[in-house]
Amino acid sequence: MTQPILQVSNLHKSYAGNEVLKGVEFEVRKGQVKAVLGPSGSGKSTMLRLMALLEPADGGSIRLRGETIGTTVRNGRTVHLPERALARQRQDIGMVFQRFNLFPHLDACRNVMLGLTSVQRISHREARERAMEMLGRVGLDHRAGHYPSELSGGQQQRVAIARALVLNPDVMLFDEPTSALDPELVGEVLEVMEKLAADGMTMIVVTHEVRFASRVADEVTLFDGGVIVEQAAPEEFFNNPRHERTRKFLSHVH
Amino acid sequence: MLFDPEIFIQQLLSPAYLWGAFISVAVAVLSLLLATGIGFFVALGRTSPKRSWQAPAGAYVWFFRAIPALLVLLIMWNALPQMFPVFRQDWYTPFVAAVVGLGLVEAAFMAEIIRSALQSVDEGQSLAGRALGMSPAQVMLKVTLPQAIRVALPPTGNEFIGLVKYSSLASVISLRELLTTAQVGVNITFRYAEYYAAAIIYYLIIVTALTLLQSAVEKKFTWTSRTTVKKTKAPAKAGL
Ligand SMILES: Nc1ncnc2c1ncn2[C@@H]1O[C@H](COP(=O)(O)OP(=O)(O)OP(=O)(O)O)[C@@H](O)[C@H]1O
Numbered sequence: 001m002t003q004p005i006l007q008v009s010n011l012h013k014s015y016a017g018n019e020v021l022k023g024v025e026f027e028v029r030k031g032q033v034k035a036v037l038g039p040s041g042s043g044k045s046t047m048l049r050l051m052a053l054l055e056p057a058d059g060g061s062i063r064l065r066g067e068t069i070g071t072t073v074r075n076g077r078t079v080h081l082p083e084r085a086l087a088r089q090r091q092d093i094g095m096v097f098q099r100f101n102l103f104p105h106l107d108a109c110r111n112v113m114l115g116l117t118s119v120q121r122i123s124h125r126e127a128r129e130r131a132m133e134m135l136g137r138v139g140l141d142h143r144a145g146h147y148p149s150e151l152s153g154g155q156q157q158r159v160a161i162a163r164a165l166v167l168n169p170d171v172m173l174f175d176e177p178t179s180a181l182d183p184e185l186v187g188e189v190l191e192v193m194e195k196l197a198a199d200g201m202t203m204i205v206v207t208h209e210v211r212f213a214s215r216v217a218d219e220v221t222l223f224d225g226g227v228i229v230e231q232a233a234p235e236e237f238f239n240n241p242r243h244e245r246t247r248k249f250l251s252h253v254h
Numbered sequence: 255m256l257f258d259p260e261i262f263i264q265q266l267l268s269p270a271y272l273w274g275a276f277i278s279v280a281v282a283v284l285s286l287l288l289a290t291g292i293g294f295f296v297a298l299g300r301t302s303p304k305r306s307w308q309a310p311a312g313a314y315v316w317f318f319r320a321i322p323a324l325l326v327l328l329i330m331w332n333a334l335p336q337m338f339p340v341f342r343q344d345w346y347t348p349f350v351a352a353v354v355g356l357g358l359v360e361a362a363f364m365a366e367i368i369r370s371a372l373q374s375v376d377e378g379q380s381l382a383g384r385a386l387g388m389s390p391a392q393v394m395l396k397v398t399l400p401q402a403i404r405v406a407l408p409p410t411g412n413e414f415i416g417l418v419k420y421s422s423l424a425s426v427i428s429l430r431e432l433l434t435t436a437q438v439g440v441n442i443t444f445r446y447a448e449y450y451a452a453a454i455i456y457y458l459i460i461v462t463a464l465t466l467l468q469s470a471v472e473k474k475f476t477w478t479s480r481t482t483v484k485k486t487k488a489p490a491k492a493g494l
Pocket residue numbers: 015020038039040041042043044045046047
């Protein structure tokens with residue numbers, strides 16, 4: 001088996017005494033797609049935000065390609081890296097949000113270009129070319145000049161995927177990418193994600209889309225009570241879950 | 255009725271009035287720029303999680319919101335030169351004192367406008383910028399600030415217009431702005447109505463021009479691809 005691309009171990013996080021992550025163990029290997037299911041408020045978004053280095057963990061470690069990220073050991077103590085150093089490491093992890101979070105003051109093309117020009121310091125012209133190519137991959141090159149307010153929710157989310165993808169991340173994290181969409185717009189986003197998976201992208205997808213999870217994911221995970229409860233191949237997970245909590249959860253969503 | 259249109263027209267077109275109007279606008283523009291600069295950093299301090307930043311920023315707003323602008327101008331022009339020799343030199347003119355004095359006071363108000371504008375930007379925006387790997391300064395400059403400016407524009411326009419009128423306070427430190435020009439003329443001729451009417455016309459022209467300028471700038475911040483098409487079409491599309 002190959003080495004995991006992204007691996008978290010014993011991850012802990014509390015908000016004002018409320019312990020949300022209670023020692024999460026999780027890993028994803030190159031080209032793997034992992035779907036994460038779990039009840040609302042169980043800490044799935046928190047786990048993704050920590051993996052994307054958008055918030056510091058209280059304890060535990062995060063490793064990307066075998067190297068610890070987010071923290072460093074100084075004088076025998078583990079300390080959080082300063083924001084500038086974190087910014088550099090974040091480039092390798094793509095993040096797609098539930099509410100798209102496109103930049104409303106930039107058109108679709110410039111949304112995709114911003115990471116290239118400001119973070120990777122690529123020339124404006126080359127950035128535009130690569131952004132257009134990426135918009136083509138999500139089927140939106142004909143909307144390049146449109147601003148977010150002029151795009152449907154599904155189109156906005158596809159631009160957001162292109163924006164993360166253009167930086168060539170090692171792994172893409174999706175936080176309920178279709179939950180904010182009208183039902184008729186869900187399909188176009190899932191289709192883009194499915195294509196991405198087929199192209200070999202490593203993906204962690206928090207979702208409520210059971211059909212997507214069973215069809216596209218290599219492994220499905222139940223997250224509940226601040227820990228990973230069950231982890232199995234889709235057929236196993238949906239047809240023959242080992243844990244009572246998984247059975248209970250599935251009876252609610254089916 | 256005693257109103258001599260000839261005197262009115264003559265004053266309206268006189269170089270003295272034109273110069274007075276120019277000084278008023280210049281004081282307003284420069285003090286607004288100064289206030290925006292100081293106000294930005296005070297706003298950053300106010301929103302900072304660090305106590306050592308919050309406290310001085312809070313003190314600044316507290317102090318300059320309490321002190322009348324007139325008093326600040328009097329201090330700037332009368333007290334400072336008495337206390338510090340640098341302010342007795344040639345460069346320290348009533349114009350400079352007025353710009354700095356009004357700018358310091360206005361900064362307290364601009365800080366509050368900028369602070370609420372920065373806070374109005376959705377948290378998800380900086381989150382998305384950071385997720386791309388942008389540094390804190392890049393997130394501020396390229397993501398948060400452009401969106402905050404759009405929110406801050408209308409109230410800043412109001413402050414700008416207010417400053418044009420506040421510049422008349424500088425008559426107490428003998429700056430020859432628009433109102434002082436009128437007052438000086440009145441003191442000689444006692445033609446109150448004609449001189450004041452000319453001042454009214456200038457203020458109306460200035461504020462009208464500023465209002466037009468403001469809506470032109472605001473239009474630049476509508477963020478739609480079809481600037482020629484009226485805005486009514488954009489929201490309809492957003493609901494698609
Ligand atoms: N910044 C924060 N400050 C305080 N509490 C927080 C914060 N973020 C999350 N929480 C709390 O942590 C818990 C887990 O939240 P999280 O958003 O990670 O859950 P989730 O599994 O993503 O839920 P959902 O399915 O509703 O998105 C919740 O109780 C939430 O109130």
